[in-house]
Amino acid sequence: MDTKSIPLHPSEVTPKDQYLSRRDFLKQAGIVTAGAALLAACGTSADETPVTPVPQNLSADQETSSLFKELTAEESILSYNNYYEFSTDKERVAKLSKDFQSSPWTIEVGGLVNNPQNFSIEEILGNFSIEERIYRMRCVEAWSMVIPWNGFPLAELLKAVDPTPDAKFVRFETLADPDQMPGLSNGLYPWPYQEGLRLDEALNDLTILSTGLYGETLASQNGAPIRLVVPWKYGFKSIKSIVKIELTAEQPSTFWEDIAPKEYGFYANVNPEIDHPRWSQASERRIGELQRRDTLPFNGYAEEVAHLYEGMDPATLY
């Protein structure tokens, strides 16, 4: 399969309504089952190579279908990016990452596993069935989006490498290539970007590795070719352009925790109650809306994940 990353030009961006009508069409054609808000990753034109395979696991999810109406415009998702390896200016990231080489790409998966493996991105796309997941994304800066990701549960990948009983945490690392990422020259940050999850968080069905959004190959500014998405945590946990995944016994240190441990904890669960020393987290602005909305505990995913934190002191979960 041809997996060259297709550079996205603004003219190729799918407006939300176009995506919706395309999806309606698919629905009428019986490709998308009613109730399951999932979309086949079909291109709009014949010459477009669908790099992200067609979703297969259609899990009926009412949450997802109601979120479908709230999708953030694709051009916003493509033009408003926190990706400090390129720039701290959200609007410059897309431009600076235009020529980013996301192919060839290898992810090294190792650490406390019985079956360490290096996956090429082609192998990932061939081995795992890609589904659509529509998730809220809540940034710690108090803005949010609703994004139709294409990806697969991280649990599937972890199953393939078979963690040993000692494995308690998962550590992720972003590519750090100074030739391609101008932001790395700023010595005030502890590069490379790294993140971590507790193993049970990593195995939760909501946690996915994403290879696309809006049915298109992930753009560089969104973390091509593969990134994590953990929808109940602040956006900075959802690490981009992953080159390494490592199972560990100890809690790994994470990029923002290294910078300001009192502000960005390891857990970083979205929580309107927990006082961030810097910003109020009680409300947020959904991109595209004028009015603020209340921020939801666990970003609206309490039912799926609150049990992971039973018995823990909420004050340690920021």
Add this chain to the structure above:
Amino acid sequence: MKKLKPLSILVHVGSLLPLAKLIFDFLTNNFSPNPIQDLEQQTGFAAITLLILSLAITPLRTLFNWRAPAKYRRVLGLYAFLYATLHVTVYFAIDYAFDFSLLFEATLEKRYTLIGTISYLLLIPLAITSYKWGMKKIGKNWKKLHKTVYLIAPMLILHFAWARKGDIFSLQGDVLQPLIYGVLVILFLVVRIPVIRRKLISLRK
């Protein structure tokens, strides 16, 4: 009519440039997908930049005996206040739409907005007394009152630094711009310390 001096034109045009950019971006729909944050950041950045420039005038005189810009101190300070007013208006009226159930916690319980609010309240009397009648009204106290800017400027540096993702005290994260501005403020204040000022003037001669 008074003849316009090039420096005067530079100061006014330069000070109005950020406002022109905001209006241009508004008319051409050139904001990011988060326009309210754009407005907050750009007005805040313009305000603190102009405030620091107003603090640079006296050191310029001390260091280079450059007397021309003295009267622009007030002009720059007032433009800074204009942008600060736009900044807090955007925050209260647009960002939070005067929703006091949210504003209380967001404004008074967070260190960066709290210090921003105190700074803005302290700037108001300075702006009011910048005009002749204000100066006359408070007479000798004018100088004392306007020295509070030596406190307000460092407070606003903290506001700036705390609005960014980083830790200015451990020099980690997104701290470069607040740091540069902070160093400038310290320099401009240190040059005003009488012993140092006298020393600098004698060195110049």
